[in-house]
Amino acid sequence: MKIVFMGTPEFAVPALEALIEKFDVEAVFTQPDKPKGRGKKLAMSQVKEVAVKHDIKVFQPEKLKKDRETIEELKNIAPDFIIVVAYGQILSKEILEIPKYGCINLHASLLPKYRGAAPINWAIINGEKVSGNTTMFMDEGLDTGDMLLKSEAQITDSMTAGELHDKLMEQGGELLVNTIKGIMDGKIKRIKQEDDKSCYSPMLSKETGKIDWTKGGEKINNLIRGLNPWPLASTHYNGEVMKIYEAQVLKENSNFEPGYIMDVSNDGIKVSTGSGVLLIKKIQFPSKKPMYVKDYIKGNTINTGLVLC
Incomplete structure (x- = not known):
């Protein structure tokens, strides 16, 4: 089974490592290297560091949906799945239709609540007692695709966003592996999101x-x-x-x-x-x-x- 992984920050690292352990990850897409620190030297994303360590081919397009050459290379890979975890770019319909079984996203909330950019933060700001991860088939909307599996995490009265981030980060890999296996075994039923129960988590400033x-x-x-x-x-x-x-x-x-x-x-x-x-x-x-x-x-x-x- 061929998998293409798309992700960038630390949150995506355990997910990528879990997929590498269980499946054949053919390529990794991540954001371009960015200047970091006082010296402003170009630094790799945490996801790229893992890919390089495992000798996996890395793509870093500025804007994937407008990069014809990279899209053609992605088509030539002919992946069974594209797995997306905090990639940082919106995928076009053309890209969503490339993998044989679909594009799957790991989102750090219990959808349909907290769609959007900062679900971990807003769950705590709004006083939620439970959060979690959701895997879903991606569509052209913002975190609106059919849901697959969920895992929950309790939010204690003293828990910070950083602590919840780390907890959900560690849970994500296993949830993705179980999602892929469940799809291949025909044991997972797609569940449509109820839009009237949704809410968005806007970017922080x-x-x-x-x-x-x-x-x-x-x-x-x-x-x-x-x-x-x-x-x-x-x-x-x-x-x-x-x-x-x-x-x-x-x-x-x-x-x-x-x-x-x-x-x-x-x-x-x-x-x-x-x-x-x-x-x-x-x-x-x-x-x-x-x-x-x-x-x-x-x-x-x-x-x-x-x-x-």
Whole structure:
């Protein structure tokens, strides 16, 4: 069985490694090398690193759907499946129709919820207790194809987007292998998505992370968890941007205005919100490293009575 894999970031690596172990991966498509670090040297994607290690042919078109030469090479490979995991490019109908059995995508949500670019983050931001992966046949829509298999992952009250990312990343490979085997054995039934139950997870930006202190403590904490490690939730303290890595909802009420700093101690910064109190535990100021509040206040001062905004 011939497989072509399309993927780019770390999230796609375990999936590619699982496919290499079980099947014949003929080629890997990934995004072009990009400048990285202070020296701006060209760096390979994590997926390309794995392909090179296993002597698998790599294609890196700028825009695959407009690259006639590469599309013809893909047709000549005549793959049974094209497997897509966080590739970063939209596939045309022509490409979707190349593989014998179809194009399969691994998406990091329990579809039809959280279609789109940032499903892991928005699941946490919205306070979901369960997330997961879904494999699906790809069509021309955005994560709208018929579903195949799912795997679930519990979201704990303290879990960050980075931690959920790693959990789903490790689950993805096995789910893809089981999906391919199930299709070949005729044991998987295609399930159409119910569009009326769908929602989208738009791309993140630094604007997404601006904290509105009039919201409740739990919602603010979900935002902090959902944007860690990037782009991070933030607020302004005394005119400076303060990024927040970690916080905790306290079982306390407050009569102070939202954003008011009630207390500062080794435990953290106690802040009044629109509903309840939030304890900020880990922060970062411009040009400084992330630090727990207990370490930051050893050489710096955070004043009570000021209002974060």
